[in-house]
Amino acid sequence: MERTFLAILALTASTFSGAAEEIAPTAVVYVDGSVETSLTGTAGDPAMGREIAGNKSLGNCVACHEVTDLADVPFHGEIGPMLDGAGDRWTEAELRGIVANAKIMFEDSMMPSFYKTEGFIRPGNAYTGEAADDTFGPLLTAQQIEDVVAYLATLKE
Amino acid sequence: MKIWTGALLAGALTALPLSAEPVEDTLILNEDITLVTRTAAPDHLSDVMDEVISGWHFRGTETRAMQADDFDNPGMIFVEQAEEVWNTVDGSEGKSCASCHEGSETMAGVRPVYPKYNEAAGEVRTLEMQINDCRENRMGAEKWKYTGGDMVNMTALLASVSRGMPVNVAIDGPAQSTWEAGKELYYTRTGQLELACSNCHEDNYGNMIRADHLSQGQINGFPVYRLKNTKLNAAHARFKGCIRDTRAETYSPGSPEFIALELYVASRGNGLSVEGPSIRN
Numbered sequence: 001m002e003r004t005f006l007a008i009l010a011l012t013a014s015t016f017s018g019a020a021e022e023i024a025p026t027a028v029v030y031v032d033g034s035v036e037t038s039l040t041g042t043a044g045d046p047a048m049g050r051e052i053a054g055n056k057s058l059g060n061c062v063a064c065h066e067v068t069d070l071a072d073v074p075f076h077g078e079i080g081p082m083l084d085g086a087g088d089r090w091t092e093a094e095l096r097g098i099v100a101n102a103k104i105m106f107e108d109s110m111m112p113s114f115y116k117t118e119g120f121i122r123p124g125n126a127y128t129g130e131a132a133d134d135t136f137g138p139l140l141t142a143q144q145i146e147d148v149v150a151y152l153a154t155l156k157e
Numbered sequence: 158m159k160i161w162t163g164a165l166l167a168g169a170l171t172a173l174p175l176s177a178e179p180v181e182d183t184l185i186l187n188e189d190i191t192l193v194t195r196t197a198a199p200d201h202l203s204d205v206m207d208e209v210i211s212g213w214h215f216r217g218t219e220t221r222a223m224q225a226d227d228f229d230n231p232g233m234i235f236v237e238q239a240e241e242v243w244n245t246v247d248g249s250e251g252k253s254c255a256s257c258h259e260g261s262e263t264m265a266g267v268r269p270v271y272p273k274y275n276e277a278a279g280e281v282r283t284l285e286m287q288i289n290d291c292r293e294n295r296m297g298a299e300k301w302k303y304t305g306g307d308m309v310n311m312t313a314l315l316a317s318v319s320r321g322m323p324v325n326v327a328i329d330g331p332a333q334s335t336w337e338a339g340k341e342l343y344y345t346r347t348g349q350l351e352l353a354c355s356n357c358h359e360d361n362y363g364n365m366i367r368a369d370h371l372s373q374g375q376i377n378g379f380p381v382y383r384l385k386n387t388k389l390n391a392a393h394a395r396f397k398g399c400i401r402d403t404r405a406e407t408y409s410p411g412s413p414e415f416i417a418l419e420l421y422v423a424s425r426g427n428g429l430s431v432e433g434p435s436i437r438n
Contacts, residue, residue: 110360121346123349124401131406
């Protein structure tokens with residue numbers, strides 16, 4: 001798991017070295033819960049996004065959502081709506097806003113804010129139960145958000 | 158004879174992976190005592206839920222069956238160990254628990270009312286605190302580690318002799334401020350995942366979160382023998398695990414925060430039978 005994560009990070013770093021400057025979690029502009037501008041300037045990779053959505057140590061979206069396309073991943077939760085057809089229901093900008101910080105689109109949502117670094121109560125160091133240290137970062141990187149958004153856009157009825 | 162078998166089978170047949178309602182079933186202990194595992198919510202919860210339900214209803218057929226019979230309940234092995242300790246002299250005063258309290262069955266009725274305000278000490282005490290108070294100040298023995306083996310075993314013994322009695326912690330009077338503090342914690346969204354106890358155990362009980370069937374997070378069954386780690390687990394250890402899973406910095410077992418949280422969570426189960434030691438996965 002850890003290794004997959006590192007591999008993805010490394011890949012992310014190499015894909016856009018030299019590309020447009022990444023938008024930091026604290027600098028993202030939300031309009032009615034949507035985020036118009038790509039966080040990285042590099043198109044998201046839907047295959048990578050699919051991996052992130054199903055992976056327990058990455059997006060773990062299936063913890064709360066059922067996704068027919070991810071039927072190969074065991075145990076889908078039922079906390080949030082089924083994500084089938086999300087690409088029809090939402091524009092890319094809306095999906096980016098939802099994945100980056102769903103609480104702006106859906107007030108008080110139970111969905112975690114995947115691209116946020118401030119405003120937490122007792123933030124921890126991952127799942128250790130210890131306090132966060134200076135390695136604290138958003139749940140997903142900017143490029144991982146773009147990848148997940150690209151994947152969601154492929155989920156058509 | 159085994160009255161629950163029919164109901165259990167019916168439950169199993171209708172339990173599809175994603176239809177995750179609490180199972181309809183009755184917990185009859187040792188074919189003798191019928192435990193209250195669902196009942197009307199206490200008044201203080203009436204604006205958020207109608208019914209309180211034991212975690213027993215959210216577990217699988219075999220797990221539920223194990224708890225119905227003391228011979229099948231691995232938690233009872235630890236109760237037996239504690240029974241021995243109950244009768245064993247320890248500390249500078251040359252006393253055992255039995256020297257002052259006689260048989261462990263005299264403790265029936267104690268578990269249901271803890272945590273409880275102790276007048277002389279001027280504090281809300283958990284059962285663990287009371288046990289350690291007797292050890293330190295009445296036996297001249299060393300305190301037990303809050304969630305250590307000796308302690309959790311002894312709380313299992315004290316729970317077991319109260320099985321079938323309704324949880325009934327006081328939330329008013331001198332306990333009220335502690336109760337309020339616990340309530341505040343219950344609804345606080347902690348950690349990087351920003352999840353409160355209520356998000357999972359009040360708003361989503363009955364739903365699946367990944368592979369887990371969410372219960373109401375009641376503590377009437379504690380300590381709990383978990384099939385996952387094959388030992389008895391104290392309520393504070395469970396609280397710690399749940400908070401850790403929100404990617405938060407947890408509190409420690411025995412901390413003022415967890416004492417308050419325990420009183421509040423216990424009060425959400427007022428009316429349910431004491432079940433400990435129960436079995437969960």
